[in-house]
Amino acid sequence: MPQLGFGVWQVPDAEAERVVGDALEAGYRSVDTAAVYGNERGTGRAVNGSGLPREELFVTTKLWNGPDRRWDRDAVLRAFDDSLGKLGLDHVDLYLIHWPRPMRDDFLTIWKTFEEIAASGRARAVGVSNFRPADLERLGAESSLVPAVNQIELHPLFPQPELRALHARLGIATEAWSPLGQGKELLELPAVAAVAAKHGRSAAQVVLRWHLQLGTIVIPKSVTPSRIRENLDVFGFELDAEDLAALDALGADGRRIGPDPAVFDV
Numbered sequence: 001m002p003q004l005g006f007g008v009w010q011v012p013d014a015e016a017e018r019v020v021g022d023a024l025e026a027g028y029r030s031v032d033t034a035a036v037y038g039n040e041r042g043t044g045r046a047v048n049g050s051g052l053p054r055e056e057l058f059v060t061t062k063l064w065n066g067p068d069r070r071w072d073r074d075a076v077l078r079a080f081d082d083s084l085g086k087l088g089l090d091h092v093d094l095y096l097i098h099w100p101r102p103m104r105d106d107f108l109t110i111w112k113t114f115e116e117i118a119a120s121g122r123a124r125a126v127g128v129s130n131f132r133p134a135d136l137e138r139l140g141a142e143s144s145l146v147p148a149v150n151q152i153e154l155h156p157l158f159p160q161p162e163l164r165a166l167h168a169r170l171g172i173a174t175e176a177w178s179p180l181g182q183g184k185e186l187l188e189l190p191a192v193a194a195v196a197a198k199h200g201r202s203a204a205q206v207v208l209r210w211h212l213q214l215g216t217i218v219i220p221k222s223v224t225p226s227r228i229r230e231n232l233d234v235f236g237f238e239l240d241a242e243d244l245a246a247l248d249a250l251g252a253d254g255r256r257i258g259p260d261p262a263v264f265d266v
Helices: 013-026 040-049 073-087 107-120 133-142 161-170 190-199 203-214 225-232 241-251
Strands: 030-032 058-063 094-097 126-129 149-153 173-177
Touching: 013 030, 013 040, 013 225, 030 040, 040 058, 040 073, 058 073, 073 107, 094 107, 094 149, 107 126, 107 133, 126 133, 133 161, 149 161, 161 173, 190 203, 190 241, 203 225, 203 241
Parallel strands: 030 058, 058 094, 094 126, 126 149, 149 173
Antiparallel strands: none
């Protein structure tokens, strides 16, 4: 799985083919979508129309395990088949449970079906998203299949060191959604601007570089071709210890931007 991929959250399906096509042309080889994003069809058209060998591309989608149905084996398999059909693919490289929804107490049942999907080869790997330490520990107690990835909110304002340490211990890759925060708040902070000026880079490039040096998988999203290319151009410089310390200090309060998985019931 490439460490730097392309996310399509909030990209309308009508625009997804063009946007993902721009990303693939720029050099991205990993694309992250989800059933709830409503853009699997457009994403799939871009992937299938890219002319790139399928084995060079890494496609992720997610099960939107909302409360509109009882998530038993058949429901999970139908949802997975629906995503594959919309993408126009015979397999995905990674399939994730989108939220733990602990108050529903059904992610263990879902994960059992994910084990079956992984064994079939129709998802080359399976994982989770927004799972807390307690959720991961429950999975570990009930299943020998360790999630390949936990995709979580992660950025300098919310670095989640304890969860990242648990991932490292369990052999789970950490993937960041909203790696640049949301809006311009993070990118306009003086500390970020200072590091960016020091390296002659944009604020977004500096934050993405922070993620990469942390070992995090990142999936920045943009619909602007120039920004799509800029976000990929983060391998020609390196942050030093002083830079990393300045960015690490931003997360002292651990301020979450998105929903809290403990109470989020979609």
